[in-house]
Structures are given as C-alpha cells and as structure tokens.
Amino acid sequence: MKNFKYLLIFLWFFFFIYLFFQIIEYIKYKKWLKKIEKNPPPKKILNILKSIKYYKLLPENLKKIINFKIQWFLKEKKFFGIYTDITDEIKTKIAFYACLPTVAYKYFCYPNLNYIFIYPNTIILHKKEIENIISNEEILIEGEATKDAVIIVWDKAKKEIQKCHRNVIIHEFAHEIDYNNGAMDGIPPLEESKIKEFAKTMFKEYEKFKENTIKGRFLGKYHLLDKYATTNKAEFFAVMSEYFFVRPAILKKHFPDIYKELKNFYKIDTYKILGENIFC
Ligand SMILES: [Zn+2]
Incomplete structure (x- = not known):
C-alpha cells in the first residue's frame, strides 16, 4: 500500500513536470507567433515573394497578413523532396499559394497538415483503389x-505559376x-446557417456542368471550365x-452565383484585385 502511494506521488510529480514544460513551450510558441506577426519575413523570403506578381498586387493589409502566415507555414510544415532538392524558392512559392486562400483567416494555418512532398515530375501510379475498386490503369498524379x-508536382506547379491559367x-x-470540417465533400467549413445556400448554389452548377459533359456538349459558358x-x-x-x-x-461574369458564394467563404474579392487580368 505504501509503495503504491509512493508510485502515485512519483507519477503526479512527472505529470506536473510534463505539464510545466508543455506550458513553457506554449508560451514560447505564442511569443514567437507575436514576433513574426510584427516583423516582415527574412530578406531572402521577401525577395522571392516580391518576384510573384500576385503578391505585388495584394493590398498592403493583406500583404502584412500573408507575410505572417507564410513564416508560420514555413516553420510548421515539413517539406520533403522526392528525387528533387527543396529550395527556398519552392518552399516560399508553395507557402504563398497555400496561404493565399486563407488570407482572411489570419490564425488558420492548416492545423491537420504536417507534410508537403515535392516530386519533380508527374507521378505515374499503376494501381489505385478508388471506392474499393482496384484499377490497373496508369493514373497520372499532378498533386494530391x-x-x-x-x-x-513542382514541374506542373512552376509552369502554372508562370502561365497563370x-x-x-x-x-x-x-x-x-x-x-x-471532417470530410472532403465540396463543402468547406461554413457557419451552419450558410451551408444550405452554399451547397444549393455550387451543386446546381455542378450537376448542370456534369450533364453537359456527359452529353459531350461544351456549349456556352461551360467550355470556359475544365471538365475535371x-x-x-x-x-x-x-x-x-x-x-x-x-x-x-x-x-x-459567367458564374456570378458561384463567385458570390466563394467570395463570402474566402472573404476576399479577387476580382477587385486582379480585374480582367490574369496575374500570378
Ligand atoms: Zn483535386
């Protein structure tokens, strides 16, 4: 009984020591976040950002937020190059386009995401299980x-950053x-009251587009979109x-309801920033 009491004291002691160091780590982390929130990124990162046309077009307040988010992203996410060397350019450009969609959500930095794997070229998979069906066809992966x-796939990403389409x-x-929000289903995390309208608007166009694609008709506005x-x-x-x-x-212009829903969700007016132009 006495031994059990000592064991209990011993375990509590280690629990409090563990808790103490966790709290210290958390305080240090919060301090670091505050520091990067106030300061611009290191010069080498800032120079790469300044080479991105899209970055240059962002209003000053959004630039400040994205500078903070990029530093946070680069610190927290682990990059792995598969048959390719990871450079500051690759990391910074990926961080920029990853943080851009969430620029209005200052303290969101993909909490579930830990790793980013970079491949130099398109990956060819020979087998893939899709909804319990094993396919032997070759599948080209350009991102996942x-x-x-x-x-x-950096080769693809790099070309798209240059071409901008x-x-x-x-x-x-x-x-x-x-x-x-727990499921990859086309409905992002939204307030409960907004889900219905978002789903109705988005999926009405999705069904119409799908119907057109099945019939092989790419008339009118649908030819502007990728049938993928x-x-x-x-x-x-x-x-x-x-x-x-x-x-x-x-x-x-052609899908104003979708534009409106995405603008409400992403909380950014991209047309106001880019206008008719395509800048990357
Ligand atoms: Zn996809």
Missing part, C-alpha cells in the same frame, strides 16, 4: 491532398480547407477555387 499531407497548389490546398471539375463535388469546389483566385473574371 490527404488529411495530413499534400503532394505537389490554373494553379495546382491552390487546388490541393482547397481540398485541405474542404477537409477541415465534374469528377465529383470535392473536385468541383477545388477547381472553382482555382478559378476564383487565378481567373476570377470568368466566375464573376
């Missing part, structure tokens, strides 16, 4: 998002945002998010 990891980084991180968006509702949300950030004029 799971709960705690994102895969980016699409953006695989925004695409994969839109999936991460979507996943943040008809794969499922999660892909529709990710592709529409790409258009919203990279080519907002298309959504604003």
Whole structure:
C-alpha cells in the first residue's frame, strides 16, 4: 500500500513536470507567433515573394497578413523532396499559394497538415483503389491532398505559376480547407446557417456542368471550365477555387452565383484585385 502511494506521488510529480514544460513551450510558441506577426519575413523570403506578381498586387493589409502566415507555414510544415532538392524558392512559392486562400483567416494555418512532398515530375501510379475498386490503369498524379499531407508536382506547379491559367497548389490546398470540417465533400467549413445556400448554389452548377459533359456538349459558358471539375463535388469546389483566385473574371461574369458564394467563404474579392487580368 505504501509503495503504491509512493508510485502515485512519483507519477503526479512527472505529470506536473510534463505539464510545466508543455506550458513553457506554449508560451514560447505564442511569443514567437507575436514576433513574426510584427516583423516582415527574412530578406531572402521577401525577395522571392516580391518576384510573384500576385503578391505585388495584394493590398498592403493583406500583404502584412500573408507575410505572417507564410513564416508560420514555413516553420510548421515539413517539406520533403522526392528525387528533387527543396529550395527556398519552392518552399516560399508553395507557402504563398497555400496561404493565399486563407488570407482572411489570419490564425488558420492548416492545423491537420504536417507534410508537403515535392516530386519533380508527374507521378505515374499503376494501381489505385478508388471506392474499393482496384484499377490497373496508369493514373497520372499532378498533386494530391490527404488529411495530413499534400503532394505537389513542382514541374506542373512552376509552369502554372508562370502561365497563370490554373494553379495546382491552390487546388490541393482547397481540398485541405474542404477537409477541415471532417470530410472532403465540396463543402468547406461554413457557419451552419450558410451551408444550405452554399451547397444549393455550387451543386446546381455542378450537376448542370456534369450533364453537359456527359452529353459531350461544351456549349456556352461551360467550355470556359475544365471538365475535371465534374469528377465529383470535392473536385468541383477545388477547381472553382482555382478559378476564383487565378481567373476570377470568368466566375464573376459567367458564374456570378458561384463567385458570390466563394467570395463570402474566402472573404476576399479577387476580382477587385486582379480585374480582367490574369496575374500570378
Ligand atoms: Zn483535386
């Protein structure tokens, strides 16, 4: 009995020591966050950011927030290069396009995400299980998002950053945002009262677009969109998010209801920033 009492005291002692160090770590972390919130990123990171046209177009208040978020992202997420060397340019540009969609959510930094894997070229998978069906076909992967990891094919991402018509980084991180309420289903974390309207607006266009694609008709406004968006509702949300950030004029003019819903969710007016132009 006496031994048991000593064991209990011993365990409580270690528990309090553990708690004490956890609290110290948390205080240090909060202090560090406050510090990076006040200060601009290191010069080498800032120079890379200044080479991105999209960054230069952001209003000063958003630049300040994204500077903070990028430093946070770079510190917390672990980058792994698969057959490729990770450079500051790769890390900073991925961090920029990952943080851009959440710029209005200052203290959100993808809490479920830990790893970013960078491949140099398109990955070819020979087998993949999709909804319990094993396919032997070759599947080309240009990016992928799971709960705690994102895969980016840098060759593809780099070309898109230069050409500006699409953006695989925004695409994969839109999936991460979507996943943040527990399911990758095309409905991102929204207030309860807004879910119904969001789903109604988005999926009405999704169904129409899908119907057109099945019939092989790409008439009118639907020819402006990539039919990959008809794969499922999660892909529709990710592709529409790409258009919203990279080519907002298309959504604003031809799909104004989608533009409005995405603007309400992302809390940023991308058309106001980019206008008719496509800048990256
Ligand atoms: Zn996708």
